[in-house]
Amino acid sequence: MDKSRFISILLAIFLTWGCESKPNKPFDPNAVDSLAEAEEDYPDEDITPDEADDCFKIPYVETSGGLKIIPVRVNGMPLDMIYDTGATETMLSLTEAQYLYSKGLLTEDDFIETQSMQMADGSITEGLRIRIKRLEVGTGENSFYIENITATVSGTHNSMLLLGQNVMQYFRSISIDTEEEIIKFYEK
Numbered sequence: 001m002d003k004s005r006f007i008s009i010l011l012a013i014f015l016t017w018g019c020e021s022k023p024n025k026p027f028d029p030n031a032v033d034s035l036a037e038a039e040e041d042y043p044d045e046d047i048t049p050d051e052a053d054d055c056f057k058i059p060y061v062e063t064s065g066g067l068k069i070i071p072v073r074v075n076g077m078p079l080d081m082i083y084d085t086g087a088t089e090t091m092l093s094l095t096e097a098q099y100l101y102s103k104g105l106l107t108e109d110d111f112i113e114t115q116s117m118q119m120a121d122g123s124i125t126e127g128l129r130i131r132i133k134r135l136e137v138g139t140g141e142n143s144f145y146i147e148n149i150t151a152t153v154s155g156t157h158n159s160m161l162l163l164g165q166n167v168m169q170y171f172r173s174i175s176i177d178t179e180e181e182i183i184k185f186y187e188k
Helices: 003-016 094-102
Strands: 055-059 068-074 077-083 090-092 111-118 124-139 142-154 171-177 182-187
Touching (some): 055 068, 090 094, 090 124, 094 142
Parallel strands (some): 090 142
Antiparallel strands (some): 055 182, 068 124, 111 124, 124 142
16 A cells, blocks of 8 residues: 555544544634733733844743643644653644644645654554644744644544654754743754
C-alpha cells in the first residue's frame, strides 16, 4: 500500500472516531486570542519586543497545577497551548486537527506519516505527524511565527495541546519571568 493511500485511510479512521467532536472554542479567523482578551492578566508594558535583549516576551497564564498556557495560532486558528519543555514535538489533539481539516486549514498534503509516541507516563500510542504551514506564538506586535514546522496529532480527542522542543530549538535561549508572568524567547 502506498504512503498516500495509507495516510488517507488513517485520516478517515481519525475523522470517524469523533465526527460530532468540536474544538474547545469555535474557530473564527478574526477572533482575538482568548488569552489576549484578558487585559488584566497581561500588563501592556510586557507585550512589546525588548530590542535591547533581542527577545520576544510572550505572556502566559499559570494554572493551579503550574502549567504555563500561552496563546498560539495554528494556520490562523487561535488556540491555547501548554509551554512544555519536556515535549519533543508540538502536539495537537485529534479534535483540533479534525476542525482544522474541516475548515481547509489542514489538508491531506500536510499529512506526513504515522508514528509511535511515548507519552509522559511511559505509555506508547500512535499519532499522525503533520506539517503546520504557520505556527504563530504570542499576540500582536510581540509574536513570532515559524513556517512549515511539524507537529503530532494524538489519537485522542482530549489530549493536551503542547508547544514542544521543535519550536524552542529556533531560539538561543528561553527564560521564564515568574514575577511578570512572561516567557522570553531570545533570538539566535
